[in-house]
Amino acid sequence: MFRLISGCVVSFALAVSTPALGQDAGTPQGPPGLRGDLLMSLGFLGGQIVSLEEAMPQAKFAWRPKKGVRSVAELYLHIAGAIYYLTGVIGREAPPDVQALMKANKWESQTTKKDEIKTILTTAFAYLRNTIVETPDADLEKQVKFMGRDMSERLLLMATQFHSAEHLGQAIAYARINGVVPPWSKAQEKD
DSSP states (O other): OHHHHHHHHHHHHHHHHOHHHHSOTTSOOOOSHHHHHHHHHHHHHHHHHHHHHHHSOGGGTTOOSSTTSOOHHHHHHHHHHHHHHHHHHTTOOOOHHHHHHHHTTOTTTSOOOHHHHHHHHHHHHHHHHHHHHHSOGGGGGOEEEETTEEEEHHHHHHHHHHHHHHHHHHHHHHHHHTTOOOGGGGGGOOO
């Protein structure tokens, strides 16, 4: 068991830390250091979230495990909204249409259409990618207030991915409950 876990950890580390493995030929190489690592892991994480969103049938986007818990649509919109919210803490202004929906408390209820949600997700991930690229290394050490505490911009950029990964787990559970196998797991599924 230890060897299996160790092998998985090493494989993942190589996949997200080796530029040749972590990007395709059409993707320009990102900045070095932490920002480059964030971009590489964002590509992996964003790819899984979007591919799982695509795999869910439209008929399941209103499904929720129980009253008071986010639906499938709300979950994916929450992931995108958190990107705008967390990057806003470091001074990035969200697009006006995003701000308007958030101020009206309609962000997570704006749509249940999977094609629209895919566009919203891919746009949010592109926005985060640009934020990472455009944030100078020197700014990563700047302190900002978040939830009553001083935090570095570096930690908030990392938090966008921690948060997305947490909700990817929730999206996987939603998919499995509804009989949808995550696309990256299909080859590993046994009959």
